[in-house]
Amino acid sequence: MLIGYAFYQDDIIVAIDGDSLMRWEIYAIILIARIIVLCLSYLMCRNFTYQVNYKDFILLTTVFIFAIVFFMSDVYMHLNLGVAGDRLHYIVSTALPAAGIMTFLYAKNTMYLREQEQRGKLQIAQLQQQFAYYQEKMKDEERVRSIYHDLKNHLLVMENRQNTEETRQMAKTLRSQITAYEDYAHTGNDFLDIIVKDKAAKAREKQIDFSAMVDFHGIDFIEPLDISTIFGNAIDNAIEASEKLPESKRLITVKAERFRDMLLITVENNTPPGNHLTERTTKQDRLVHGFGIPNIKKAVEKYGGQCSFQQEEGTYRLNILIPCP
Known part of the structure; x- marks a missing residue:
């Protein structure tokens, strides 16, 4: 106008x-x-993929409502009264949408900076976790080296005193000293090494037979946060299901490798009899739990991949296919 x-x-x-x-x-x-x-x-x-802050939402909505009110009054004046509004009316009707757009851009920029800050904090946390992991690994290697120096003497004693309670106790002590070192996985991805080690230790605490055959060499297109989402949630779900079984049947197998142009990931575990295939949580607290599988699917689909779930007699399997760029 x-x-x-x-x-x-x-x-x-x-x-x-x-x-x-x-x-x-x-x-x-x-x-x-x-x-x-x-x-x-x-x-x-x-x-636009940012989470709108509550205050930004109120501000944007208020400006939008005022703009709609002025617009509808303008329409009423034209259609019902057959007259055009004065210049001030049109200036306000133009300024309000402009203010709404400027407010939206400001909110978008604020949300972008907020997201970048969160990403920065996440990266710092990942670096701290990796640093702690390497420190712990160095301590374990020092411990294994010290055990190695005494190993010859222990073997001599065990050879001279075969099949006695003393030798059995010595063997048990040696195994317990190197058990933590055995949990280290060499997947080809430092961040995935941390996850596998942490989950292996958690499974061992719950008397679960845990096996990981993961080859992530050359797989550098998946972000660490998505690696944590996929493997962390999948293994946690498998551990949760295994806890319901007798110790003799607790088994989790994790496999991942690149086959031609596809990354294949499989997480398999035994399940209790009569357990039905579902993508939803079986826990009572649905507000806290139940996001594992949806989050896995979201992370996989981010890279153009697909998830499938198979359940046979006593076995549950999560299959993931991700195309490699």
Whole structure:
């Protein structure tokens, strides 16, 4: 309307057969302007993936409501009263949407900075976790080296005193000293090594036979957070199911390798009899639990992959296929 006033001044409304109507050029200008605004709004919002803050939501909604009120009053004046609003009315009607767009851009920038801050904190936490992992690994290697120096003497004693309680106790002590070192996996990905070691230790505490055959060499396109989501949730679910079984039947097998242009990941575990295939949680606290499998699917689909679930007699298997770029 401001553009129309600039071109036609007081001739913006014409009389036809006694009726006051706006010039057709004004409708054309309004239509073009709205198409441009819609296109710009689409370009701004099509990749919008940030979580809107509550305060930003209130502010954006308030501006939007005021803009709608002025717009509807403008429509009422044109359709019901047959008159155009004054210049102040049109200035306010234009300024409010502009303010809404500026507020949206400000909120979007704030949310982007907030997300970057969270990513930064996550990276720092990952580095701290890796540093702690390497420190622990160095201590374990020192412990194994010290055991190695005494191993010859222990073997001499065991050879001279075969099949006695003393030799059995010595063998048990040696096994317990190197058990922690056996949990280290060499997957080809440092972050995945940490996850596998942590889950292996957790499984051992619960008397679960845990086996991991993972080859992640050359798989560098998956972000550490997604690796943690996929493997962490899958193994946690397997551990949870295994706890319900007798110790003799507790078994978890994790496999991952690249086959041609596909990354194949399989997590398999025994399940209690009568357990039905489901992607939902079986826990009572659904607000806290139940996000494992949906989060796995979301992380896998992020890389164009697919998840499938198979259940046979007493066995549950999660299969993941991810194309390698």
